[in-house]
Amino acid sequence: MSSSSFVRQEIAPAEAPPSSNAGAGAWVRKNLFATPQDTILTLLGIAFLLWAVPPVFNFVVGHAVGPGGTVDECRAQDAGACWAYISARISFFIYGFYPIDQFWRPNIVMLGGAALLIPLMAPKLPFKRLNALLFFIVFPVVSYILLAGGAFGLESVPTERWGGLLVTLIISLVGIICSIPLGILLALGRQSKLPIIKTFCVAFIELWRAVPLITVLFMASIMLPLFVPQGVTVDKLLRALVAVTLFEAAYLAEVVRGGLQALPRGQYEAGDSLGLKYWQRMGLIILPQALKHVIPGIVNSFIALFKDTTLVSIVGIFDLLNTIQAGTSDINWSAPNQAITGYVFAAAVYWVFCFSMSRYSIFMERRLNTGHKR
Amino acid sequence: MTFAPDTVVNRSAAHSPMAVSQTEVAVEIIGMHKWYGDFHVLRDINLRVMRGERIVIAGPSGSGKSTLIRCINRLEEHQKGQIIVNGTELTSDIKRIDEVRREVGMVFQHFNLFPHLTILQNLTLAPIWVRGIPKAKAEETAMHYLRRVKIPEQANKFPGQLSGGQQQRVAIARSLCMNPQIMLFDEPTSALDPEMVKEVLEVMISLAEEGMTMLCVTHEMGFARQVANRVIFMDQGQIIEENEPEGFFSNPRHERTKLFLSQILH
Numbered sequence: 001m002s003s004s005s006f007v008r009q010e011i012a013p014a015e016a017p018p019s020s021n022a023g024a025g026a027w028v029r030k031n032l033f034a035t036p037q038d039t040i041l042t043l044l045g046i047a048f049l050l051w052a053v054p055p056v057f058n059f060v061v062g063h064a065v066g067p068g069g070t071v072d073e074c075r076a077q078d079a080g081a082c083w084a085y086i087s088a089r090i091s092f093f094i095y096g097f098y099p100i101d102q103f104w105r106p107n108i109v110m111l112g113g114a115a116l117l118i119p120l121m122a123p124k125l126p127f128k129r130l131n132a133l134l135f136f137i138v139f140p141v142v143s144y145i146l147l148a149g150g151a152f153g154l155e156s157v158p159t160e161r162w163g164g165l166l167v168t169l170i171i172s173l174v175g176i177i178c179s180i181p182l183g184i185l186l187a188l189g190r191q192s193k194l195p196i197i198k199t200f201c202v203a204f205i206e207l208w209r210a211v212p213l214i215t216v217l218f219m220a221s222i223m224l225p226l227f228v229p230q231g232v233t234v235d236k237l238l239r240a241l242v243a244v245t246l247f248e249a250a251y252l253a254e255v256v257r258g259g260l261q262a263l264p265r266g267q268y269e270a271g272d273s274l275g276l277k278y279w280q281r282m283g284l285i286i287l288p289q290a291l292k293h294v295i296p297g298i299v300n301s302f303i304a305l306f307k308d309t310t311l312v313s314i315v316g317i318f319d320l321l322n323t324i325q326a327g328t329s330d331i332n333w334s335a336p337n338q339a340i341t342g343y344v345f346a347a348a349v350y351w352v353f354c355f356s357m358s359r360y361s362i363f364m365e366r367r368l369n370t371g372h373k374r
Numbered sequence: 375m376t377f378a379p380d381t382v383v384n385r386s387a388a389h390s391p392m393a394v395s396q397t398e399v400a401v402e403i404i405g406m407h408k409w410y411g412d413f414h415v416l417r418d419i420n421l422r423v424m425r426g427e428r429i430v431i432a433g434p435s436g437s438g439k440s441t442l443i444r445c446i447n448r449l450e451e452h453q454k455g456q457i458i459v460n461g462t463e464l465t466s467d468i469k470r471i472d473e474v475r476r477e478v479g480m481v482f483q484h485f486n487l488f489p490h491l492t493i494l495q496n497l498t499l500a501p502i503w504v505r506g507i508p509k510a511k512a513e514e515t516a517m518h519y520l521r522r523v524k525i526p527e528q529a530n531k532f533p534g535q536l537s538g539g540q541q542q543r544v545a546i547a548r549s550l551c552m553n554p555q556i557m558l559f560d561e562p563t564s565a566l567d568p569e570m571v572k573e574v575l576e577v578m579i580s581l582a583e584e585g586m587t588m589l590c591v592t593h594e595m596g597f598a599r600q601v602a603n604r605v606i607f608m609d610q611g612q613i614i615e616e617n618e619p620e621g622f623f624s625n626p627r628h629e630r631t632k633l634f635l636s637q638i639l640h
Contacts, residue, residue, distance in 0.1 A: 269449050270486035274500035274552060275475035284499060288490050370490055370532040 059337075060344070074335035081341045085333040092327060093345075096163010096318045102155060106166050109143045113173070121360065123367060136177065159237040163318030165349065167237070171309045171319065172353075175244040176302050182245065183252025184291075188282060190257055201253070208250035213311050216243045221315035240312045248305050255297040259290030292368045299361035303354045321346050393585055394603060398425040399458075400556050400587045401446055406455030408441065408611075415441050416452070417611045425555075428588045430598040430619075433608035434634060439591045442608070443558045446589065447478045460555060476504060479549030483561040485541040487533035493520070493544050494529040497551045505552065512551070519547035523577050539570025546577055557581065559590040595639060599623060607631045 020026055032042045063080035065073045067087035074082035086093070095106055116135040119125045147166075150156035162170070189201035208216070220243040221236055228234070263286060271281035291298070313322035324342040327333075401423040408416035415438050423429060431439045444450040445457060448464050448471045457464045459474045488496050497516035501507040507515070520526040523543035525536075533541055542562055549557060559578065563571045575597050582588055582601045592598070598605050598619055605622040607615040607630075615628045623639075626632045 264484075264486075266482055266484055266486035267488065269480075270482065270488070272449060273447055273475060273478070273480035274548070275472050275504045276500060277472065277504075280503050284503065285488055289488075292490065368490075370534060 071333055071335060074333070074337065079335070079337065081344060082333070082335050082337050083341065085327075085330075085335070085338055085341055086345050088333065089327050089330065092164065093320060093323050094165045096167060096323055097161040098157060098163065098166070099155070099161070102149075102157060105146045105149070105154070105157075106162075109146055110166070110169070113139060113143070113169075140174075159235050162237065164323045165320045167312075167317060168306075168309050168320040170237075171241060171244055171312060172302075172306045174241050175248050175305050175309070178245040179248035179252050179305075180298075182249035184256055184287065186249060186253035187256035187260060190253065191260060205250045205253050208247055209254070213244070213247055213308055214314055216247050217311060217315050219243070236315065237317060240315060240317055244305070244309065244312075248301065251301050251304075252298065255294050255301055256290065258297065259292075259294035260286065262293050263290055292365075295361050295365050295368075299357055303357055306354055306357070307350060320349060392428065392582060392601075392603070393426050395425040399423070400425045400427070400460065401589070402456070402458040403446075404456040404458075406445070406452050406457060408438075408445065408450065408452045408454075415611050416445070419455070419613060421606070421613065423556075423587065423589065425587050426585050427604060428582045428586075428602045429590065429604045429606060430602040431589065431591045431606045431608060432593065432595075432598065432634070433614075437608040438611040439608045440560050443480075443560055443589050443591055446556075446558060447475050447480055449480075476552065477555045479552060479554035479557045481542070481545050481549060481557065481559045481562045483565050485533070485538070485545045485565075487541055487545055487548070489533050492530050492532055493525075493536070496533065496544060497548050500548070501551050516547070516551055519550045520544075522550075522580075523547045524573075537570060538566045539573045542566060542570075542574045543577055546574070546581075550581075556587045556589070559588065559592065561591050561593070563592065563594055593638065595623070607634065609634075 033039045059080040061080075063078055065079055065082050065084050067083050069082070069084035071082075071084070073079060074084060091100070091103065095103060098106060113135075116131065116139055120128070120131045120135055125131075145151055146154070147162065148157060148159065186201050186205055189197045190205065192198045192201070217240060220239040224234070224239060267285055267289065268281065271285045276284070309319055310321040312319050313325065318326065324346045327342055328339040330338075399422060401421070403419050403421040406416060406419040407414070419442060431442065433439045441450055445452050445464075446459060451466075452464075460477050462470050462473050464470060464474060487493075488499070491499065494513060494516055497519065498509065498512040501512040501515065502509055517526055517529065520529055523546060525540050525543060528536055528540060528544070533544065536544065546562075562578070563574050566574065571594070575594060578588070578590070578597065579601055588601075590597075590602075602619050605617060605619050606613055607622070607626075607628070609630050615622070615626065615631045617627075622631075623635065626635055
């Protein structure tokens with residue numbers, strides 16, 4: 001009589017995969033020509049690349065006039081990008097109307113900022129507390145004194161003369177750094193059980209989110225001076241900084257709220273049942289997890305903010321894009337591709353910064369992942 | 375535990391260390407009601423828990439048993455009646471709530487460990503921040519309790535790397551690190567794979583044997599028989615029957631209790 005019972009006596013050994021499953025040939029077959037539709041899409045894709053890549057390459061590299069070139073070469077019949085123009089005007093694009101003999105001051109600020117920010121962002125390096133203190137407290141003060149001058153024997157440089165990449169970086173960094181704590185407070189306030197705090201936060205967030213940034217900037221630079229008493233002037237750049245920060249904070253608050261709501265209620269209850277106070281619970285348990293969940297959303301907002309800083313040109317601040325825009329009217333370098341070259345350069349600079357932010361966010365996401373999602 | 379010997383009686387002769395105080399009240403609930411909106415979840419709850427008691431609360435789902443023990447550390451708010459824990463009456467006064475929560479440990483069905491912290495950090499967080507214990511001392515205590523729940527080797531892992539049973543044992547150890555006088559268990563084994571229930575129950579039994587005051591919502595009737603000195607049966611937000619385990623299981627008096635026991639004891 002045959003029995004249906006079975007007992008395995010030995011473990012089946014692991015074997016190598018069949019050859020059709022590995023190697024370059026298998027990859028091509030699987031990813032490019034798996035089905036007739038895939039094959040058609042692959043061929044269309046190749047055709048598009050053949051059509052698009054050579055002209056772009058010729059413009060940017062092939063027929064381009066290098067940094068050492070002359071304006072006459074740029075005016076030639078089939079010349080590509082006029083990089084000579086960019087290299088000739090680069091200091092205008094970086095510093096705006098900052099006095100040439102004072103360039104060392106923004107240089108120190110930018111190098112100092114990078115020297116403090118990079119180790120702060122690298123998790124493995126030590127002295128984080130000191131580093132953070134230097135970057136968030138000492139650096140802004142020193143930078144302001146250096147850039148604005150008027151003290152310690154430094155020549156005074158009004159903010160109207162600041163410009164270019166310098167101003168773009170100032171607005172972005174101040175906006176990003178100041179909006180994080182504000183946004184978190186607004187998000188927490190929106191969940192508050194106290195009606196006054198909750199109403200204020202909801203009203204603030206909804207008001208700022210409902211208004212375009214351009215309107216906010218207009219209000220700050222044109223309407224606001226009408227309301228303040230005569231003789232009181234607030235610096236135009238400062239007004240733009242405040243406007244950008246508050247605007248960004250409202251957006252961040254909603255991103256953070258998403259993270260707070262994604263946390264299971266048990267995390268709040270566990271904190272409560274251990275006797276942790278509100279700020280301990282938030283600071284030690286809730287926010288570290290909630291913020292980690294919303295890193296992609298936060299960085300997304302920061303990338304958007306970085307590009308939105310270009311809108312300050314509308315109130316007469318010379319940020320990077322505005323200096324490049326202004327540069328196109330430089331008749332010494334007037335050439336068919338002068339403007340396009342400027343805009344390609346601007347796009348490249350914005351891309352480098354935004355892409356770096358994006359990569360850093362992915363790096364942090366991986367690093368902070370403690371594998372709790374199984 | 376600090377018992378004066380003359381106040382101690384042995385209710386269950388088989389487990390001599392499990393002693394119940396006759397004078398010290400751990401939790402006192404008087405005429406307590408709770409509503410969720412219009413829904414009357416807890417009705418006229420009266421319960422006195424003496425120090426050293428091990429109480430198992432049983433009942434069908436939705437009967438309010440979890441809500442009841444969550445009221446004891448104010449995870450839920452009651453609207454009528456009194457709850458007095460360790461002599462402190464729970465009101466909306468946040469100071470009193472914190473005072474009670476420091477002395478009452480809670481273990482949840484879904485563990486609720488902090489996934490972004492290591493096991494050791496999970497255990498030392500509250501002692502350091504709530505009790506102000508120095509880090510080194512807190513870690514020493516934490517390792518002591520990790521050894522007690524038999525997983526000291528997991529100290530530097532993250533909760534996500536542990537099995538359910540291990541996570542629940544960590545959760546118990548986390549509560550114990552606060553040196554609580556009362557432990558609340560809210561279905562501690564319900565979310566576990568069958569193979570892991572035993573390791574958690576063993577920890578709970580050893581706690582009971584040391585004289586910890588415990589209120590435990592559970593469906594583990596074997597545990598109730600072995601450890602509890604009282605079983606409370608709830609239905610529709612009310613305490614329907616209350617008895618010693620022997621009497622509760624062998625001679626249930628209320629019809630609803632009989633039906634419940636016939637459903638779960640096959």
